[in-house]
Amino acid sequence: MALSKKTLIQMYETMNRIRLFEQRLQEFFAAGEIPGFVHLYLGEEAVATGACAALTDADSITSTHRGHGHLLAKGGDLKLMMAEIFGRSTGYCKGKGGSMHIADMDLGILGANGIVGGGGPLAAGAALAAKYKKTDNVAVCFFGDGASNQGTTQEALNMASAWKLPLVFVNENNGYGISCPQCKSMAVVDIADRAAAYDMPGVVVDGNDVLAVHEAVTEAVKRARKGEGPSLVECKTYRWRGHFEGDACTYRCTEELEEWMAKDPIPRFEAKLVESKTITQKEADKIKARIEKDVDEAVAFAKESPMPETSALMDDVYA
Amino acid sequence: MSEKTYLQALNEALRQEMERDENVFILGEDVGQFGGCFGVTQGLFEQFGEERVMDTPITESAIVGAATGAAASGLRPVAELMFVDFIGVSMDQLFNQAAKMRYMFGGKTTVPMTLRMPQGAGIGAAAQHSQCLESWFMNIPGLKVVIPSTPYDAKGLLISAIRDDNPVVFLEHKLLYGASGEVPDESYTIDLGKADIKREGSDVTIVATSQMVYSALEAAEKLKADGIEAEVVDPRCLLPLDKDTILDSVKKTHALVVAHEAVTFAGPGAEISAMVAEEALDYLDAPIKRVGAPFCPVPFSPPLEQFYIPSADNIVEAVKSIR
Numbered sequence: 001m002a003l004s005k006k007t008l009i010q011m012y013e014t015m016n017r018i019r020l021f022e023q024r025l026q027e028f029f030a031a032g033e034i035p036g037f038v039h040l041y042l043g044e045e046a047v048a049t050g051a052c053a054a055l056t057d058a059d060s061i062t063s064t065h066r067g068h069g070h071l072l073a074k075g076g077d078l079k080l081m082m083a084e085i086f087g088r089s090t091g092y093c094k095g096k097g098g099s100m101h102i103a104d105m106d107l108g109i110l111g112a113n114g115i116v117g118g119g120g121p122l123a124a125g126a127a128l129a130a131k132y133k134k135t136d137n138v139a140v141c142f143f144g145d146g147a148s149n150q151g152t153t154q155e156a157l158n159m160a161s162a163w164k165l166p167l168v169f170v171n172e173n174n175g176y177g178i179s180c181p182q183c184k185s186m187a188v189v190d191i192a193d194r195a196a197a198y199d200m201p202g203v204v205v206d207g208n209d210v211l212a213v214h215e216a217v218t219e220a221v222k223r224a225r226k227g228e229g230p231s232l233v234e235c236k237t238y239r240w241r242g243h244f245e246g247d248a249c250t251y252r253c254t255e256e257l258e259e260w261m262a263k264d265p266i267p268r269f270e271a272k273l274v275e276s277k278t279i280t281q282k283e284a285d286k287i288k289a290r291i292e293k294d295v296d297e298a299v300a301f302a303k304e305s306p307m308p309e310t311s312a313l314m315d316d317v318y319a
Numbered sequence: 320m321s322e323k324t325y326l327q328a329l330n331e332a333l334r335q336e337m338e339r340d341e342n343v344f345i346l347g348e349d350v351g352q353f354g355g356c357f358g359v360t361q362g363l364f365e366q367f368g369e370e371r372v373m374d375t376p377i378t379e380s381a382i383v384g385a386a387t388g389a390a391a392s393g394l395r396p397v398a399e400l401m402f403v404d405f406i407g408v409s410m411d412q413l414f415n416q417a418a419k420m421r422y423m424f425g426g427k428t429t430v431p432m433t434l435r436m437p438q439g440a441g442i443g444a445a446a447q448h449s450q451c452l453e454s455w456f457m458n459i460p461g462l463k464v465v466i467p468s469t470p471y472d473a474k475g476l477l478i479s480a481i482r483d484d485n486p487v488v489f490l491e492h493k494l495l496y497g498a499s500g501e502v503p504d505e506s507y508t509i510d511l512g513k514a515d516i517k518r519e520g521s522d523v524t525i526v527a528t529s530q531m532v533y534s535a536l537e538a539a540e541k542l543k544a545d546g547i548e549a550e551v552v553d554p555r556c557l558l559p560l561d562k563d564t565i566l567d568s569v570k571k572t573h574a575l576v577v578a579h580e581a582v583t584f585a586g587p588g589a590e591i592s593a594m595v596a597e598e599a600l601d602y603l604d605a606p607i608k609r610v611g612a613p614f615c616p617v618p619f620s621p622p623l624e625q626f627y628i629p630s631a632d633n634i635v636e637a638v639k640s641i642r
């Protein structure tokens with residue numbers, strides 16, 4: 001599949017945007033400047049990036065508690081996200097939602113989600129709306145290996161298949177649900193095998209290879225747009241950080257972590273781009289420097305923004 | 320007797336019951352080596368092994384349902400959900416299966432299952448991780464609903480819950496895990512359905528639950544400065560509810576304020592207020608006042624969240640409006 005230079009560079013930018021945004025969050029969380037829970041996506045950037053690059057703004061996604069990567073890959077605004085995570089009134093949800101609930105309906109982002117498995121049925125609904133209105137749009141449901149065991153996820157898979165909904169299930173298999181390794185929570189090795197139970201295609205891809213993710217999701221999206229129904233794409237990846245910031249992460253060994261960090265999706269993609277002369281190393285460095293500045297600006301915006309007024313407490317409970 | 324935290328008290332209750340009865344076992348997400356989301360099951364996996372401290376998949380329906388089925392089959396499961404908010408996923412297994420099984424089967428089974436769940440706001444966890452849902456469970460015949468405030472109560476009530484032959488919803492408050500107090504080292508029980516008077520007073524009864532007990536006690540100290548002696552009654556169980564202790568207190572003080580963190584509208588205070596109005600209206604010198612959360616989801620941003628949570632000052636105000 002020949003991707004345009006523009007697309008390739010955009011994907012490179014997106015991966016770096018996620019990486020640099022989250023590294024900054026990691027620092028601010030450690031400094032006690034961010035309230036609540038922060039679940040970082042570090043190490044998994046290729047999944048959201050590869051998948052969302054197969055979508056248009058009009059397509060929908062549902063995200064998870066580990067949502068920053070999905071949101072940024074779908075076009076989420078750095079400033080509005082940062083402000084939300086800092087609890088400011090200028091944030092995406094006016095400070096009401098925080099990291100786990102950021103949404104942007106204009107970009108088809110039906111929200112990060114605090115409930116594991118909450119996204120599947122919502123994505124089915126978004127796909128149903130597309131089919132109902134004959135819009136040609138598709139929905140992507142991001143979900144973890146842990147979430148794949150949740151009844152809601154299985155119910156959504158079944159409904160999507162029975163109704164031939166334009167839906168792509170993108171499983172981010174990072175091997176753990178908090179401390180629970182995959183081998184203790186399910187008997188199958190490949191979550192993609194479960195697709196057979198719903199009579200839909202299920203494929204396994206290297207989740208640290210943005211192009212492999214992109215190719216598989218593009219294929220599934222094509223199928224969905226043609227009215228042929230849902231697919232399941234399992235992306236094998238790994239989260240670098242603990243489940244949440246502050247998790248001592250004693251349930252995994254450092255060798256495993258190091259092994260996966262050596263498979264860092266970003267330098268890997270960067271090397272490919274440089275090697276194929278899509279970009280020069282200098283250009284790559286410039287891109288990163290620019291994103292650093294964008295993140296700086298987002299931080300400044302968040303920090304200068306006011307906290308919400310208490311008078312806003314009861315706003316938006318009802319339409 | 321020694322000083323222990325609420326969390327240690329719960330942990331000790333679990334350990335002592337598991338030592339005493341081999342049919343007691345624990346299941347839930349990350350309850351094993353990880354020690355539970357808030358650390359309540361720490362050390363139990365090491366002591367009892369993975370057959371009795373079972374990490375489950377992330378499947379709340381299956382956790383609650385399996386606990387129910389196991390309970391009906393002779394075991395005494397203690398299931399943990401990481402946050403009460405996740406009960407939504409498994410509600411059918413709780414309210415249509417666990418709660419009704421005995422009644423529907425004509426009394427032919429018991430369901431000695433305990434379901435522990437932390438609830439409450441205050442840690443910036445936002446709307447899907449901060450709710451207080453006790454009134455949901457209070458509306459389901461067949462369940463018992465326990466909501467301890469102190470480490471002493473937490474231990475004794477949890478042991479009673481585990482020994483109880485009914486499904487018990489055991490609601491912990493995540494801000495209370497660090498609260499400390501005197502807790503006997505040995506095992507002891509507290510009757511489910513027996514309220515405790517946390518402070519004696521003559522001028523107004525404040526019925527308060529969970530975290531709000533501390534706010535009520537703080538309010539009582541402030542009121543004392545104004546010459547008002549408040550009695551603080553902690554029901555400890557909302558189902559069954561110790562009506563007598565509440566009514567006796569109201570008959571003594573002639574005024575009632577109910578304080579809880581659940582939303583005020585159709586919250587537990589509605590039931591308590593109605594019960595007092597029905598059974599002791601003549602003793603009241605003033606209208607009943609309720610202090611609870613506003614009718615909105617829990618907001619994320621710290622200033623909003625703090626504003627959302629009912630405070631000691633809200634309780635003081637409520638008392639002063641009638642006294």
Ligand SMILES: Cc1ncc(C[n+]2csc(CCOP(=O)(O)OP(=O)(O)O)c2C)c(N)n1
Nearest residue numbers: 066114115116144145146147176177178405
């Ligand atoms: C219904 C529900 N149950 C439990 C949780 C607590 N919880 C949050 S994230 C998580 C693990 C999710 O694992 P997985 O789906 O593999 O995603 P990952 O964290 O690995 O990205 C759990 C158990 C929750 N938020 N919602």
